[in-house]
Amino acid sequence: MSYFLPLTSGCSNNTCTFCGFYGARLRMRDADEARREIDALDLYMRHRITVPDVDDVVYAIAQHWDGRRVFLQDGDAIVYPFPKMVEVLRHLNEKLPNLERIGSYATPQDILRRTVDELRTLKQLKLTIFYTGIESGDDEVLRRVGKGVDHNQLVEAGRKAKEAGITLSLTVILGLGGVEGSRQHVLETARVLTEIDPEYAGALTLTLVPGTPLYQDAMEGRFSPISPFQSLEELKGIIENASFTDCFFSSMHASNYLSVRGRLPQDKRRMLAELERVLAKRDPALLRPEFLRGL
Numbered sequence: 001m002s003y004f005l006p007l008t009s010g011c012s013n014n015t016c017t018f019c020g021f022y023g024a025r026l027r028m029r030d031a032d033e034a035r036r037e038i039d040a041l042d043l044y045m046r047h048r049i050t051v052p053d054v055d056d057v058v059y060a061i062a063q064h065w066d067g068r069r070v071f072l073q074d075g076d077a078i079v080y081p082f083p084k085m086v087e088v089l090r091h092l093n094e095k096l097p098n099l100e101r102i103g104s105y106a107t108p109q110d111i112l113r114r115t116v117d118e119l120r121t122l123k124q125l126k127l128t129i130f131y132t133g134i135e136s137g138d139d140e141v142l143r144r145v146g147k148g149v150d151h152n153q154l155v156e157a158g159r160k161a162k163e164a165g166i167t168l169s170l171t172v173i174l175g176l177g178g179v180e181g182s183r184q185h186v187l188e189t190a191r192v193l194t195e196i197d198p199e200y201a202g203a204l205t206l207t208l209v210p211g212t213p214l215y216q217d218a219m220e221g222r223f224s225p226i227s228p229f230q231s232l233e234e235l236k237g238i239i240e241n242a243s244f245t246d247c248f249f250s251s252m253h254a255s256n257y258l259s260v261r262g263r264l265p266q267d268k269r270r271m272l273a274e275l276e277r278v279l280a281k282r283d284p285a286l287l288r289p290e291f292l293r294g295l
């Protein structure tokens with residue numbers, strides 16, 4: 001239900017060895033161009049008037065949009081220069097007063113680059129939720145996959161966003177430590193989630209993307225991927241070991257072999273029981289088939 005507004009393309013931290021953005025160049029969109037798109041959107045939402053030099057995709061999305069949510073693109077729109085970001089968000093708020101929420105991906109580095117006051121300013125302009133891939137809490141895994149931040153920096157970034165009142169939706173990646181690093185990955189990921197204590201957390205399962213360094217490592221025997229059932233064991237270990245105040249935790253993403261979800265801590269026992277039932281049977285028919293998995 002969100003309108004997708006591009007401010008950047010690519011990712012400023014293009015060094016993650018498992019990611020399709022690996023090596024991609026970061027590009028910043030011109031703020032005036034973004035403002036023109038917002039003007040066109042406003043005109044269309046109020047009067048259904050289209051402007052000739054505006055991309056058709058704007059209207060294709062706008063005709064099904066309820067005017068309430070905007071998502072800033074791309075991989076880490078928060079890297080957009082702060083004064084320009086404020087300018088674009090102010091314009092969005094002026095032109096689309098019914099906006100309820102603006103969301104964005106935010107790398108931990110993006111958050112660390114901003115002061116708490118800057119983040120508060122973004123929040124006042126309705127940028128109220130960050131989607132952040134932390135991937136792992138284990139320093140060794142983070143270093144090996146080129147995440148560019150360590151455990152303590154992840155915690156610092158998470159706490160900073162929370163201090164500014166911004167809701168956090170974090171994702172971690174099952175299997176990122178491979179077979180050898182699995183236990184440490186689980187325990188440290190549970191620990192980093194506990195320390196940040198986000199409102200939302202989601203697990204993805206590692207999918208090796210051809211062309212990325214991690215794919216190459218797996219092909220050449222330097223990285224041993226875990227099995228589907230090991231991914232469920234990792235998921236169980238993270239749920240078991242993490243402590244939250246109130247977090248919606250899920251493995252609903254299409255990359256996972258099994259979907260579990262619930263509020264933690266209250267649904268912990270039920271979620272663990274669901275995983276234990278499947279792990280006891282070890283029946284591949286209970287898992288999402290490989291051809292239905294997505295990135």
Ligand code: SF4
Binds near residue numbers: 012014019021107147
């Ligand atoms: S920070 Fe996120 S989007 Fe950027 S390269 Fe790493 S995983 Fe990919």
